[in-house]
Amino acid sequence: MGMATNMAHRDLPRRIDAIGWGLLFLMSGVVFLIPGLPDGTWLVGLGLLMLGLNAARLVIGLPLDRFGVILGSGALLAGLGTMAGMDVPVFALLLVAFGLAIIAGQLRPGRAER
Numbered sequence: 437m438g439m440a441t442n443m444a445h446r447d448l449p450r451r452i453d454a455i456g457w458g459l460l461f462l463m464s465g466v467v468f469l470i471p472g473l474p475d476g477t478w479l480v481g482l483g484l485l486m487l488g489l490n491a492a493r494l495v496i497g498l499p500l501d502r503f504g505v506i507l508g509s510g511a512l513l514a515g516l517g518t519m520a521g522m523d524v525p526v527f528a529l530l531l532v533a534f535g536l537a538i539i540a541g542q543l544r545p546g547r548a549e550r
Contacts, residue, residue: 452496456489460482474518476515482508483514486505486511502537
């Protein structure tokens with residue numbers, strides 16, 4: 437039973453990713469089927485989905501997906517900004533965030549050479 441439990445735990449990240457994809461398609465279909473939703477609704481949904489999946493990873497004891505946290509935060513903020521009527525330069529802000537995340541990851545103390 438110990439080996440089966442270990443195999444199931446190793447399979448968790450893949451299963452969480454698959455559930456995330458399923459939820460993304462489901463949410464996208466629902467958003468596109470409901471007329472009259474405000475602009476930015478899909479981005480808010482995407483952000484909440486990505487941040488929620490990372491919260492689930494933390495609860496289960498898996499490491500955060502930094503890419504997902506950055507992308508989810510950016511999508512949520514961009515969607516909320518769009519809903520509030522602001523013109524948010526989403527692509528430029530995400531490029532800055534990804535660049536900073538890559539640099540911070542390399543400057544982290546104790547990082548092993550790969």
